[in-house]
Amino acid sequence: MGENQETQKSFLETVKFDSKGLVPAIVQDHETGKVLMMAWMNLESLKMTIEKKKACYWSRSRNKLWLKGESSGNMQEVHDILIDCDGDTLLLKVSQKGGACHVGYHSCFYRKTVDGESMEICDTLMFDPEEVYGKQS
Amino acid sequence: MGENQETQKSFLETVKFDSKGLVPAIVQDHETGKVLMMAWMNLESLKMTIEKKKACYWSRSRNKLWLKGESSGNMQEVHDILIDCDGDTLLLKVSQKGGACHVGYHSCFYRKTVDGESMEICDTLMFDPEEVYGKQS
Numbered sequence: 269m270g271e272n273q274e275t276q277k278s279f280l281e282t283v284k285f286d287s288k289g290l291v292p293a294i295v296q297d298h299e300t301g302k303v304l305m306m307a308w309m310n311l312e313s314l315k316m317t318i319e320k321k322k323a324c325y326w327s328r329s330r331n332k333l334w335l336k337g338e339s340s341g342n343m344q345e346v347h348d349i350l351i352d353c354d355g356d357t358l359l360l361k362v363s364q365k366g367g368a369c370h371v372g373y374h375s376c377f378y379r380k381t382v383d384g385e386s387m388e389i390c391d392t393l394m395f396d397p398e399e400v401y402g403k404q405s
Numbered sequence: 406m407g408e409n410q411e412t413q414k415s416f417l418e419t420v421k422f423d424s425k426g427l428v429p430a431i432v433q434d435h436e437t438g439k440v441l442m443m444a445w446m447n448l449e450s451l452k453m454t455i456e457k458k459k460a461c462y463w464s465r466s467r468n469k470l471w472l473k474g475e476s477s478g479n480m481q482e483v484h485d486i487l488i489d490c491d492g493d494t495l496l497l498k499v500s501q502k503g504g505a506c507h508v509g510y511h512s513c514f515y516r517k518t519v520d521g522e523s524m525e526i527c528d529t530l531m532f533d534p535e536e537v538y539g540k541q542s
Contacts, residue, residue: 301438
């Protein structure tokens with residue numbers, strides 16, 4: 269495909285949602301390149317993200333639109349949205365307020381393995397989830 | 406959860422595969438932080454990745470194990486594997502040989518939108534796919 273063919277369709281026409289109407293969105297800090305999280309979008313949340321320039325997802329556990337930071341205040345200001353070759357994965361470049369992870373870390377990817385067995389913490393705790401979301405029963 | 410609870414299970418016990426037995430793996434250059442692609446792994450490909458320290462995926466289109474670079478030579482040497490809070494997404498930090506994308510770009514995320522309508526190319530073409538994979542009919 270030439271450059272024209274790859275970019276002549278509109279962005280929204282290029283996105284391929286899966287059988288559930290969802291597309292995964294990888295979220296990356298636009299300055300440091302740190303990967304913060306991955307979440308899922310449906311067409312409505314993607315349109316809202318584009319319109320508000322704040323990341324909005326589809327919560328598969330709560331089955332509803334989810335404006336990131338609506339509870340915690342940890343919003344994501346969206347700078348760019350990239351799309352992959354197959355059109356079935358998005359990459360958002362954002363400014364993250366506070367921590368992205370509901371556990372309190374800066375990134376949801378706060379654990380790593382080198383040997384494939386043990387794990388170690390590799391990120392910074394930014395907030396106490398109980399203070400932000402209240403005590404979970 | 407305290408740090409002990411978060412890291413006391415083994416890495417493989419922590420990974421949650423979806424109903425198809427797959428988990429998405431985001432792939433990032435371990436030095437520059439550039440996001441190169443996202444692919445899917447089953448347990449077998451994840452174990453192979455850990456063992457060989459070369460990224461190995463499950464190809465959903467070809468329905469088979471896929472050692473990245475087996476056709477193109479563009480292997481991914483794996484440095485670290487991170488796992489997210491929910492255990493259902495992986496992040497691989499790799500050294501990418503050549504380009505990651507089958508279209509010939511360094512990253513599969515070679516198109517971006519700012520306004521949500523038009524797209525522009527935002528990456529570097531690394532190789533000619535016809536030379537690497539042969540002419541596609």
